[in-house]
Amino acid sequence: MTFRVIQWSTGNVGAFALRAILQHPELELVGVWTHSQDKIGVDAGELCGRDPVGIAATGNAEALLALGADCVCYTATGDRRPMEAMRDLTQILSSGANLVSCTVAALVHPKSLPASMHDPLAEACREGASSLFASGIEPGFASDVLPLVLSGLSERWETIRIQEILNYATYDQPELLFEVFGFGKPLDQTPPILRPGALRFAWGGSLNLMAEALGLELEEIREVHERVPTEEVLVLGGHTLEAGTSGALRFEVQGIVAGRPALVVEHVTRLDDALAPEWPTGAGGYRIFIEGNPHMQVEFEFEDEEGDHSEAGLQLAATRLVNAIPAVCEAESGLLSALDLPLVTGRGLHGT
Ligand SMILES: NC(=O)c1ccc[n+]([C@@H]2O[C@H](COP(=O)([O-])OP(=O)(O)OC[C@H]3O[C@@H](n4cnc5c(N)ncnc54)[C@H](OP(=O)(O)O)[C@@H]3O)[C@@H](O)[C@H]2O)c1
Known part of the structure; x- marks a missing residue:
């Protein structure tokens, strides 16, 4: 089975996530959201240093969510806009798409969130019959x-x-x-x-x-x-x-x-x-x-192809999310933590 995925933002983690989605045999990229005016219309492959794939980035969130994707990989920055990010997450979940995200660190353990954060997300999962899994390399x-x-x-x-x-x-x-x-x-x-x-x-x-x-x-x-x-x-x-x-x-x-x-x-x-x-x-x-x-x-x-460990850390934050997408899509709806998922392995990722 292939899961249809939207990549939400194309920054440090987002570009690595885009690359990982494009390479993953169980995932199909169906859309890309960008905040940057100069990236609108640019091909997703180009945004992550790969060949064009025929999907252009857009800033139109409603049109993207109307695609009825199985999952959104949300990696937009949240450090200085946590409340706006929470609103985005709620909107995506209530639209019916499952969600993986590294944006708001506290979401790795939904049970210990304050009610003001937990309840709107839980309600959005009920409304959309969807699931949220927040992780990364660390927190994660x-x-x-x-x-x-x-x-x-x-x-x-x-x-x-x-x-x-x-x-x-x-x-x-x-x-x-x-x-x-x-x-x-x-x-x-x-x-x-x-x-x-x-x-x-x-x-x-x-x-x-x-x-x-x-x-x-x-x-x-x-x-x-x-x-x-x-x-x-x-x-x-x-x-x-x-x-x-x-x-x-x-x-x-x-x-x-x-x-x-x-x-x-x-x-x-x-x-x-x-x-x-x-x-x-x-x-x-x-x-x-x-x-x-x-x-x-x-x-x-860890280190990336250029020997940079900080970049590889960003890559691992992305792959932790992307490789969990099949399990998140198959999970019961609701707010998930790592304790709710099966072991996520490199299934399908072997290559030379
Ligand atoms: N848990 C972990 O392991 C882990 C690891 C690394 C990062 N993180 C977290 O993940 C998030 C992303 O990190 P990053 O290094 O990838 O950040 P980043 O490159 O600075 O930003 C991510 C993207 O967010 C979009 N963006 C910028 N301003 C925005 C706004 N006002 N509204 C909506 N979107 C906006 C942009 O997307 P476009 O370029 O497409 O316009 C930007 O490239 C951060 O919150 C960070 O703390 C977690």
Whole structure:
């Protein structure tokens, strides 16, 4: 069976998603939505560096939804427009299309959403007999399926720590880097992601999802962070970061059980590999630690065809969504998490 798919936006993750949809034997691309005026009318193949496929991008959402596609892959930016994104998601679900998305991090665990977010989405799923699955590489696979599968090998475990160690210098998302994470800003300014409750909102879903799977009740979710300034002027693409401004960020979001962190998501994000050498370092990717008996540590490293690990992370966010589409279309309607889906494998993707 082939599922008819609309790709919604063609940015960093979106272009990778488009490529993955076009290559997937169980998926058929039927439409592409774009926010950019200069991409309207451009062929989908061209928008992801492939040969033309005869489907032009459009900004007409109603016409796209009228195509009656099985699924929309929604990867439009949501970091500074979460409410608008939620409205889009609700509209798509109520139109009858299933939905996969990486846009709003908290949606990875619908059960722990506040009612103001959960209920309109659940109602839209009922109206459209549709399903929503939110994921990505992290929040998503690296902080749910991967550590949960490893935990199943334990005799006894005390702490599961998921560490993201990435250099975001090549991540072409200036809004996220500078306006949300506050890189290039003075250290006495608190960026939105470090306002009290923001890390908990974004990563609490991952911790609650793991807690649900592990049969744990989290007493609280704590936030910890530290920043390190750049030592010299840094030039990233068209952006210049003055020396002494924020150049590296480490944070932890901790799920507390019996007064101690039991589940931890830690991000070590540098714009320059030389910064904060005292923090964890690595080739770029995720590291999972399971403290207990036996102690387990897994390195999950990746790079794209050009050897760039940050780009490969975006690609993995896209493939996690796209490869889940058949399972999401076949699932009961409603708000899904990774715990509701069967094992998503590389079925049909073998190639040389
Ligand atoms: N969980 C994960 O693993 C993961 C990983 C990476 C990213 N993300 C999240 O996924 C989202 C996309 O990330 P990205 O790096 O792909 O972002 P991006 O490239 O900056 O933006 C995605 C696209 O959103 C569209 N867009 C821009 N402004 C818009 C607006 N005002 N209204 C509607 N659409 C608009 C544009 O599409 P067109 O170019 O087609 O106009 C843009 O290219 C973000 O919210 C990010 O936080 C999650």
